[in-house]
Amino acid sequence: MMNIMTVNNLTVAIAVPLEAEHVQAIRSANPNITVQYEPELLPPERFPADHAGDPAFTRTPEQEARYWDMLRGADVLYGFPNESPSGLAEIAATGKVQWIQAMAAGGGGAVKAANLPPEDLARIAVTSSAGVHSLPLAEFAMMGALNGLKRTAEMAADQAAKHWPGLRTPTRLASGSNVVITGLGEIGLETARLARALGMNVSGTKRTVEAIEGIDKVTDTAGLPGLVATADILINTLPGTPFTEKMINADIFNAMKPGAILVNVGRGTVVDEDALLEALDNGQVSYACLDVFAVEPLPEASPLWDHPRVMVSPHTSALSTAENRLIAERFMENLTRFQAGGQLLHVVDPVHFY
Structure with a gap:
């Protein structure tokens, strides 16, 4: 899970809506890493830091296949697939992903709801955005x-x-x-x-x-x-x-x-x-x-x-217009640690799920 990797064979896939400026910041900070980002496959944000995006958004069958092919080929995911526990369960079962950056500070709830088998919990590191909020x-x-x-x-x-x-x-x-x-x-x-x-x-x-x-x-x-x-x-x-x-x-x-x-x-x-x-x-x-x-x-x-x-209050106290930037900055810091085989920040506990 934390093996040292060369920058030339590491692929990151953006699985959730994210402004192009933040995607570019990730790319610029890591020029030797492949960052997969296809905005037409992602639901548009309705407001800043709308990680799930517009619920009315749909993909064509061809787009759906492209979306999952992109995610299954990644070593690292930025966000849960479709920002859902079921998406996490699917990618854990079929992908090669080693680390997923969750958007929520309480990302452990989604990990628990995904009901992953012990071997996947041991193989995949999930980091939350705790502290960003x-x-x-x-x-x-x-x-x-x-x-x-x-x-x-x-x-x-x-x-x-x-x-x-x-x-x-x-x-x-x-x-x-x-x-x-x-x-x-x-x-x-x-x-x-x-x-x-x-x-x-x-x-x-x-x-x-x-x-x-x-x-x-x-x-x-x-x-x-x-x-x-x-x-x-x-x-x-x-x-x-x-x-x-x-x-x-x-x-x-x-x-x-x-x-x-x-x-x-x-x-x-x-x-x-x-x-x-x-x-x-x-x-x-x-x-x-x-x-x-x-x-x-x-x-x-x-x-x-x-x-x-x-x-x-409808569970909105953590939201701010700066959230996407702050999560992207946290992700970039952890990406440096991941490449070096170091300890990631804010890893979700696979036993207590926080």
């Missing part, structure tokens, strides 16, 4: 925290009703508030950086407990109830795995300081949504800003849609 996710998390502290949901409701309250209600300060971040990885640490810039006190969880500069206290998951007891804001950045499923549950909500704010920019499965609704109704949670949900799209019947103290 750190800043937009951190900014979104801060927006959610400030929304809760500054009561923007209530203001919006008053504005919609053209209601000017008879009594002015104070808001809470960000400076001096206590923030707990579940998952002090790249996203969590970027979130912590922005939180500290606002004067917040930051603690959090990490699988391997170790001191981190600027973080007041670091615990493992077992220490989370103690952290949230004094937290004004709980921000989740954790991926969805069997170990994190419903990790933020009734026990955690009951351990919280009453009136705490919840922000979720990790995965929806980490939060027990039924327990969250109960916590919102009993006042343990005063506001929830949610970009991710256990089932997506969020079902119409979900009470989260209409809850007056919930912001529903």
